Amino acid sequence: MTGAKALIHALEKEGTDLVFGLPGGANLPIYDALVGANLRHVLVRHEQSAAHMADGYARIKRKAGVCFATSGPGATNLITGIATAYADSSPIVAVTGQVPLAMIGKDAFQETDIIGVANPCTKYSFQPRAPGEIPEIVKKAFYIAESGRPGPVLVDIPKDVQQATADMKFPDLIKVRGYNPVLDADLSDMSRAVELLIKAERPIIMAGGGVILSGAFSELQALAELLMIPVVTTFKGKGAFPENHPLAMGPIGMHGHAEANKIILEADCIVAVGARFSDRSVGRFDEFGKGMSIIHMDIDPAEIGKNKSVDVAIVGDVKSSLRTLVKLLSKKVVKRSSDSPWLKRRKELIQYYSETLKDYPRDITAKKSLKKLRELLPANGLVTTEVGQCQMWASLHFDVISPGTFFSSTGLGTMGFGFPASIGAKAAKPSVPVVDIAGDGSFNMTENSLAVSVLEKFPVIVFLMNNYMLGMVAQWQRTFYNRRYSGVEQHSCPDYVKVAEAYGAQGIRVGSMQELDKAIKAAIKSDVATVIDIPIDPDEDVYPFVAPGTGLKDMITGA
Amino acid sequence: MVTTQNGSWYIVSALVENKPGVLFRVTNLFRARSFNIESITVGSTEQKDLSRMTITTNSDERTLDQLVKQLRKLIDVVEVKVLDTEKTVYRELALIKMKAVDPTTRSEIINYSTIFRGNILDIGKETITVEITGTPDKIDAFKNLVEPYGITQLSRTGVSALPRGVEV
Numbered sequence: 129m130t131g132a133k134a135l136i137h138a139l140e141k142e143g144t145d146l147v148f149g150l151p152g153g154a155n156l157p158i159y160d161a162l163v164g165a166n167l168r169h170v171l172v173r174h175e176q177s178a179a180h181m182a183d184g185y186a187r188i189k190r191k192a193g194v195c196f197a198t199s200g201p202g203a204t205n206l207i208t209g210i211a212t213a214y215a216d217s218s219p220i221v222a223v224t225g226q227v228p229l230a231m232i233g234k235d236a237f238q239e240t241d242i243i244g245v246a247n248p249c250t251k252y253s254f255q256p257r258a259p260g261e262i263p264e265i266v267k268k269a270f271y272i273a274e275s276g277r278p279g280p281v282l283v284d285i286p287k288d289v290q291q292a293t294a295d296m297k298f299p300d301l302i303k304v305r306g307y308n309p310v311l312d313a314d315l316s317d318m319s320r321a322v323e324l325l326i327k328a329e330r331p332i333i334m335a336g337g338g339v340i341l342s343g344a345f346s347e348l349q350a351l352a353e354l355l356m357i358p359v360v361t362t363f364k365g366k367g368a369f370p371e372n373h374p375l376a377m378g379p380i381g382m383h384g385h386a387e388a389n390k391i392i393l394e395a396d397c398i399v400a401v402g403a404r405f406s407d408r409s410v411g412r413f414d415e416f417g418k419g420m421s422i423i424h425m426d427i428d429p430a431e432i433g434k435n436k437s438v439d440v441a442i443v444g445d446v447k448s449s450l451r452t453l454v455k456l457l458s459k460k461v462v463k464r465s466s467d468s469p470w471l472k473r474r475k476e477l478i479q480y481y482s483e484t485l486k487d488y489p490r491d492i493t494a495k496k497s498l499k500k501l502r503e504l505l506p507a508n509g510l511v512t513t514e515v516g517q518c519q520m521w522a523s524l525h526f527d528v529i530s531p532g533t534f535f536s537s538t539g540l541g542t543m544g545f546g547f548p549a550s551i552g553a554k555a556a557k558p559s560v561p562v563v564d565i566a567g568d569g570s571f572n573m574t575e576n577s578l579a580v581s582v583l584e585k586f587p588v589i590v591f592l593m594n595n596y597m598l599g600m601v602a603q604w605q606r607t608f609y610n611r612r613y614s615g616v617e618q619h620s621c622p623d624y625v626k627v628a629e630a631y632g633a634q635g636i637r638v639g640s641m642q643e644l645d646k647a648i649k650a651a652i653k654s655d656v657a658t659v660i661d662i663p664i665d666p667d668e669d670v671y672p673f674v675a676p677g678t679g680l681k682d683m684i685t686g687a
Numbered sequence: 688m689v690t691t692q693n694g695s696w697y698i699v700s701a702l703v704e705n706k707p708g709v710l711f712r713v714t715n716l717f718r719a720r721s722f723n724i725e726s727i728t729v730g731s732t733e734q735k736d737l738s739r740m741t742i743t744t745n746s747d748e749r750t751l752d753q754l755v756k757q758l759r760k761l762i763d764v765v766e767v768k769v770l771d772t773e774k775t776v777y778r779e780l781a782l783i784k785m786k787a788v789d790p791t792t793r794s795e796i797i798n799y800s801t802i803f804r805g806n807i808l809d810i811g812k813e814t815i816t817v818e819i820t821g822t823p824d825k826i827d828a829f830k831n832l833v834e835p836y837g838i839t840q841l842s843r844t845g846v847s848a849l850p851r852g853v854e855v
Contacts, residue, residue: 243708244711247711247712247715248715248719251762252762272762304762305704305765306703306704306761306762306763306764306765307762428760429756429759429760430753430756430757430759430760432756433749433752433753433756434753434756437749
C-alpha cells in the first residue's frame with residue numbers, strides 16, 4: 129500500500145467522512161488516493177478557508193476536522209486557520225504535502241519549512257520519513273488533537289513518502305509517553321473550593337470556552353442553581369450557559385455586557401471554569417480579582433497562574449471537576465433561595481443598564497437586526513461570527529439559548545473566519561440553520577467560499593451588517609484618534625447582492641425592519657446560501673467599551 | 688535555587704525524546720514566551736531514546752513555574768524537574784584562551800590553572816588554552832583572575848546536572 133493510500137485509510141479508520149482542501153504539486157498522490165475513497169472531499173477556493181471549515185466542523189461535531197493543502201504557499205495559506213484553531217483550542221488535523229525527502233533543505237520549488245512555521249501555533253506536528261510510519265502518525269495526530277486541551281496538529285508528508293509503498297499496520301492503540309493529559313479532577317484542592325464557596329456571600333461563576341469544549345453544560349447549570357450563583361461568561365464561553373436563564377449575566381470583557389462587567393467587580397469569590405483570564409476578558413491582570421478569592425478549574429495545568437495567581441486550582445476536565453464539586457457541595461448545603469441581596473443586586477444592575485444604555489437612533493441598527501434574528505432563528509440554529517464590530521454586537525445583542533450553539537474566532541480574532549467556519553458547521557449538522565453574523569470587512573476576506581457553499585450544497589446564511597467600513601478600527605479612530613480616518617473606508621464596493629448572485633447564491637438587500645423579517649424567513653427556508661445585506665450606519669458604535677490597557681471598572685457605556 | 692541579583696538561579700532538568708526537532712521546539716517555546724535562559728545543554732542519557740536537557744535560568748518563582756509547566760506541555764518532553772542545588776551535582780566546562788607571551792605571565796597562568804585544577808590543553812608561541820571544570824561560580828572566578836592577561840577566546844558549555852544519591 130502507498131503512503132497516500134495509508135493516509136486515506138487511516139483517516140477513514142478515525143471516522144473522518146469529510147475533508148476540506150485544495151490540491152497541488154506536492155499532494156497529488158494524496159488526491160489520487162481520494163478517488164474511490166469513503167470520504168467526501170470539499171474543494172475550497174483558498175486554503176485558509178479549508179482550515180476554518182475544518183475548525184467550524186470540529187467545534188460542532190466535537191471531533192477533529194481535517195484539511196488538506198499542498199506544500200509551500202498551500203501550507204502557509206493554512207497557517208492563519210491553524211493559528212485560529214490553536215488560539216481557540218479547536219481540534220483540527222491539517223495534512224500538507226511536502227517536497228520529496230531528498231529535496232528538503234535545498235530551497236526547492238514550493239518548499240517551506242512548514243513544521244518550523246507552524247510550531248508556535250500547533251499542539252504538535254509530524255513529518256513521516258517513511259510510508260510505514262503514516263498509520264501510527266495519523267492515529268497519534270487525532271489523539272493529540274482531540275484529547276486534553278484540544279488543538280491543531282499538522283502532518284507534513286513528503287511527496288515521495290506518499291508515493292512509496294510499505295506493508296502497513298494500522299494500530300488500534302498508541303501511546304505518547306510525553307503526553308498524559310490530566311482528566312480526572314484533582315481532589316486535594318476540592319475541599320478548599322467547597323469551603324470558599326459556602327462562605328462566599330457574593331459568589332460569581334465565570335464560564336469560559338472550556339465548558340463548551342467539555343460539554344459541561346448541565347454540570348455548570350447544576351452548580352449555579354445549587355448555590356444560586358450568577359453566571360458571567362468570557363466571550364469564548366458565550367453560550368456555555370443559556371443566556372435567558374434567570375442567573376445569566378452574559379459575557380464580560382472589552383465589549384462585555386455592562387451588568388456583567390459591573391457585577392464581577394463586586395463579587396467576593398470567582399469560580400473560573402475553563403477560562404484563561406485573557407486580557408480581552410479581564411482587562412488588567414493586576415487589577416482584576418483584587419480582594420476576591422479565585423477558584424480556577426481548567427484542564428491545562430499551564431493555565432494555572434499564567435495570567436492570574438489564584439487561591440484554589442482544580443486541574444482536570446471541567447465536566448468531571450464540576451460534577452465532583454456539585455456532589456461535595458450538595459452534601460453541605462440545601463438549595464439556596466433566589467431572593468438573596470446578591471441576586472437582588474443582579475436584578476438591579478440589569479434594570480439599571482437596560483434603562484441607561486441608549487439605543488442608536490435609526491430605523492435599522494445592528495442591535496435591532498440581531499434581536500430580530502434571535503426572534504426568528506430556532507434555538508438550535510448554529511451561529512458563528514466574523515471579527516470586529518459585528519462580532520461584538522453579536523456578543524451583546526444575540527442571546528444564545530441552547531448551550532454550545534455559538535462560536536467565534538475569539539482568541540486570534542481572525543477576520544474571514546466566520547463564513548467558511550459556518551460552512552464547516554453546516555457540514556457537521558446539516559439539519560439546522562447556520563448563520564454567520566458578518567460585517568463587510570471580514571466577509572470580503574473569504575467571500576469566495578460562496579462557491580463552496582453553492583456547489584457543495586451548504587446553504588448557510590450570511591447576516592451581513594454592512595457599513596462599508598472597517599468598523600471597529602473606525603470606531604477606535606473616532607475614539608482615540610479624534611475621528612481621523614485612515615484606511616478604513618470601503619467606498620460602497622462591492623455590491624454584495626451581485627456578489628452572491630455571481631456565485632449562484634441568493635442576495636437580498638433590506639431597506640427596513642419588515643424587509644429584514646422577510647429576508648431572514650426566506651434565508652432559513654432557502655436551499656442555497658443567502659447573503660442578507662443589511663445597511664447600517666457607519667457611526668453606530670459598540671458600547672460598552674473597556675479601552676485596551678484599562679480595567680473593567682473603567683468601562684465606557686456610551687450613555 | 689541560588690539567590691542572585693535578578694531573582695534566583697535555578698537548574699531545570701528535562702528528559703526529552705531523542706529525535707530531530709526537539710531542541711528547536713524547546714528553544715522556540717522559550718523565545719515565544721520570553722523566558723530568559725542562561726544556558727541549555729543537551730546530550731544522551733543512559734536510555735538511548737531519551738536525551739537530557741539541563742537549563743539554567745535567572746528568574747522569579749512565578750516565571751519559573753510557567754517555564755516548567757509550558758515545558759511539560761510539550762509532547763516531546765517526558766519529564767521536567769527543578770533541581771534543588773543543595774542536593775544536586777552540577778558542573779560546567781570552559782575553554783579559555785589567553786595571551787601569554789612573556790615567561791612570567793605564562794608561569795602565572797599555569798600556576799592559577801593548577802590551583803583551579805584546570806588542564807593546560809594547548810600552549811602556543813603567544814597563547815595558552817586552559818580547560819576549567821566546575822560550578823559556574825568557579826569558572827567565573829578563574830575568568831576574573833586571568834582577565835587582566837587578555838582573554839582572546841572563551842567557550843563555556845553550560846551546566847550539566849544530576850541529582851545526588853538515589854533520587855531519579
